[in-house]
Amino acid sequence: MDFFTRKRSASSAKERLQLVLVHDRTDLTPGQLESLKDDLLKAISQYIEIDPDAVRIELEKDGRSQRLVADIPLKSSSRHRAG
């Protein structure tokens, strides 16, 4: 490990805990969250065209409660094609 460029350990402790706590609190493993995302995308794609690579679906912490936040950009041409 490069002692001088290494990230200080407190920040990695905090980042890792942030993730772990969200999964502990929702009782969802990272694997389950992935398949939830896949299912969501499949369901949405049946109606509108989306760009799977631009999708962002995350569990976020807000005080002691969690929310599932999804940012799903639509393909600009989707309305014409669907119509």
Place this chain on the structure above:
Amino acid sequence: MTAQVFTVTSGKGGVGKTTAVANLATALAMDGKRVVCIDGDIGLRNLDVVMGLENRIVYDIVDVIEGRCKLKQAMIRDKHYPEMYLIPAAQTRDKNAVSPSDMVRICNDLKPDADFIIIDSPAGIERGFRNAIAAADRVLVVTNPEVSAVRDADRVVGILEAEEKSNPALIINRLNPALVKNNDMLSAEDVLDLLGIRLIGIVPEDENVIIGSNRGTPIVTDAKSRAGMAFRNIARRLQGDDVPFMDLAPQSGLWNAIQRLAGRK
């Protein structure tokens, strides 16, 4: 007047629950309060030695529950503070010797004659933990600024929410200001931000704590100890006083030297 019941718990073991109970109880007794401590760690009795009362034990909490003695007979009076008592845990291996309703009944019997009842919970989230929180008016969650302790504290807070024992208060114990300054330890702000509950005190790492338990004299009785000061402040907050948080910035050697020269240390 009826006593308020505080339970000290943590999830993870060894973070300082028993230390906190002994010190908070002693600090409250120093403020003239009538205090009863209950050791809820059945099978791993420890509060007695930390408080220096191990030689006075005749009966324990299981003797009370099973009717071998009266509640009064199991209450051990402190050596220095006659208004402070300890009800020791039993050393039995039977984890089911105590039930949540036993704890509620014992606390109800104690309430008219005390100002504070402080219960020391065992580590974990099993039966002993359930017993310890059953009678609590308020729960104090102890953690250390360290990943596994914070994670377990979060689990406990989640269970407390589900049990509607809401509004627990957080004690961050063994904070090392020099490590925090170096960004090699989670800061109190980090821990609060992660857990999202109310803070009631930050206790620094302090070798005097161990010296205090060696002697069976909680460190709050030492006016110079930083950890003792932190526990005295928490005890005042438990009484409803608004006490500012201590400045835990690491003291440089030079600053210490000046304070010593000025006769303040």
